[in-house]
Amino acid sequence: MIIKTTPAPPKSEQLLTWYDNHRRQMPWRSEAGQTPDPYHIWLSEIMLQQTTVVTVGPYFEKFITRWPTLKDFAESCLDDVLKMWAGLGYYARARNLHKCAGIIMGEFGGIFPQSQKQLLQLPGIGPYTAAAIMAIAFDTRATVVDGNVERVIARIFAIEKPLPHSKPLLKELTKSLTPHVRPGDYAQAIMDLGATVCKPRNPQCPLCPWQSSCCARVRGIQEQLPQKLKKPPKPRRHGTAFWLQREDGKILLRKRLPSGLLGAMMEIPSSPWIEATQMSASKIQPADHAPIKARWQKHGSGIVKHTFTHFHLEMTIWQARAGMDTKLTEVADEERCSWVDIKDLDSQALPTLMQKIVNATLRKS
Ligand code: SF4
Numbered sequence: 214m215i216i217k218t219t220p221a222p223p224k225s226e227q228l229l230t231w232y233d234n235h236r237r238q239m240p241w242r243s244e245a246g247q248t249p250d251p252y253h254i255w256l257s258e259i260m261l262q263q264t265t266v267v268t269v270g271p272y273f274e275k276f277i278t279r280w281p282t283l284k285d286f287a288e289s290c291l292d293d294v295l296k297m298w299a300g301l302g303y304y305a306r307a308r309n310l311h312k313c314a315g316i317i318m319g320e321f322g323g324i325f326p327q328s329q330k331q332l333l334q335l336p337g338i339g340p341y342t343a344a345a346i347m348a349i350a351f352d353t354r355a356t357v358v359d360g361n362v363e364r365v366i367a368r369i370f371a372i373e374k375p376l377p378h379s380k381p382l383l384k385e386l387t388k389s390l391t392p393h394v395r396p397g398d399y400a401q402a403i404m405d406l407g408a409t410v411c412k413p414r415n416p417q418c419p420l421c422p423w424q425s426s427c428c429a430r431v432r433g434i435q436e437q438l439p440q441k442l443k444k445p446p447k448p449r450r451h452g453t454a455f456w457l458q459r460e461d462g463k464i465l466l467r468k469r470l471p472s473g474l475l476g477a478m479m480e481i482p483s484s485p486w487i488e489a490t491q492m493s494a495s496k497i498q499p500a501d502h503a504p505i506k507a508r509w510q511k512h513g514s515g516i517v518k519h520t521f522t523h524f525h526l527e528m529t530i531w532q533a534r535a536g537m538d539t540k541l542t543e544v545a546d547e548e549r550c551s552w553v554d555i556k557d558l559d560s561q562a563l564p565t566l567m568q569k570i571v572n573a574t575l576r577k578s
Contacts, residue, residue: 223369223426225392225399231422232402237409239266240273242401249397251325251350252283255313258345259306259337263522266408272301284323287314295478295562303522304478304564308471309337327351345400352397356388361407366390367439368411371428375440383439411435449525452486454570455503456512456532459539463552465504466561470549474521479561481570482550486526500531504544507533517573519566526566530574 233245241257243249256276260269275297280286286294291311298307313336317325325346326332332343347355358366363376366383374382392399410417418430429435457465467482469475484502500509512530519526541547553561558571 220426220428220431223390223423225390225394227422228402228406229392229395229398232398232405235405235409236401237266237405240270240277249350251346252286253277254350255325255338255342255346256286256310258342258349259310260301262306262342263303264301268301272298283314283325284318286311287318287323291477292562296560299478299562300565300568302565304475306337308477312336313338325350327353329355348397348400350397352395354391354393354396355400356384356391357400357404358384358387359404359407361404361411362387364413364439365403365407365411365423368416368429368435369423369427371432371434371438373434373438373440375442377442379439447520447524448488449527450486450488452484452526452528453502454481454483454517454528454530454567455509456481456530456570456574457504457507457535458532459535459552460537463554464558465535465544466551466553467504467546468549468551475564475566477562478564478567480563480567481530481574482546483528486524503531503533504546504550505533505535505539507535509533512574515573517566517569519569528566528570530570532574 236242236245239257241253243253253273257269257273260272276286279293279297280289289311291308294307294311295304298304301307316335317323326335327347329343329347332338332346333340338346341357341359344355344357345359347353348357358380363380363383366372366386367376367379370386372379372382372386376383387403406421406423410421414436416435418424418427418435421427421430424430427435429438455465459465465482466479469478469480471477482504503509509531510533512532517528517530519528541550541552544550555575563571
């Protein structure tokens with residue numbers, strides 16, 4: 214006779230004991246028994262959106278060294294913040310960080326609000342980040358669900374419904390497991406479990422404190438979960454970057470408009486980015502978007518490719534020389550343009566795409 218057994222529900226104490234012995238060291242994480250700094254938690258959580266712990270570490274250290282307190286950060290200049298953020302991607306996060314710091318200093322006396330509702334009204338703070346701040350910074354019983362947590366919960370309860378449809382259920386199940394005791398440590402523990410043990414591939418079940426409660430492990434389907442709906446392919450857009458170099462070697466840079474993709478970051482002046490179908494329908498030639506009339510020539514470095522969340526981008530580089538007498542007043546969008554020495558390009562707020570264009574051009578110049 215085969216007796217089917219349902220695993221016992223997972224216990225938070227098991228996970229907390231595991232966390233006490235295996236917690237990851239991170240520069241923003243306080244030591245056991247110490248009170249976390251909400252400024253550090255908020256900054257790290259914003260940086261970690263769409264980015265890995267390994268990438269964020271050095272950026273976090275740089276920010277905290279330059280702006281040790283929230284007050285220092287709120288008094289910073291946005292351009293400096295964008296320069297420090299360059300390479301981390303999703304630049305709206307940096308702009309919102311800066312705005313948010315100003316609001317906390319101006320409206321909350323420099324103290325982070327300890328209410329999820331108030332946190333949600335601040336720029337750049339969505340439901341996940343608000344819950345993470347409430348749990349980690351203030352040890353409040355908030356439901357923190359990131360990709361790691363979704364994976365652990367989907368496996369523990371063997372949820373076969375695919376993401377994103379299963380999100381509300383996974384959140385509900387996560388909430389049901391969250392303890393009243395040490396909820397902040399618990400939130401970090403389950404994220405650590407997902408990142409280090411219950412990994413997407415090859416989960417280390419024999420090391421898992423919840424192995425005896427895991428329905429997916431019992432059924433041998435842990436590697437198949439969580440299931441995900443196939444995403445539609447990303448569209449491909451095309452654009453042209455205009456590399457204009459003056460006789461003294463300086464390059465023309467332009468500050469992008471404050472809102473939108475890569476807003477307020479510096480760029481090699483470029484055309485709008487459009488899909489091939491729009492391009493062939495348009496009578497406008499790439500050179501029509503050039504910042505100045507000149508003998509533009511296609512650069513021989515081929516195409517620079519970059520992928521954003523919603524589309525792939527292919528940039529062609531065109532280059533031209535400008536005389537020393539070329540005045541910014543002759544340049545389109547002159548108020549946003551400046552001549553920058555090649556050796557100073559590293560200190561500009563150039564996003565990764567623009568850095569790729571610089572590298573491709575300098576390699577072949
Ligand atoms: S037993 Fe395995 S699949 Fe289940 S939660 Fe632990 S590591 Fe993940």
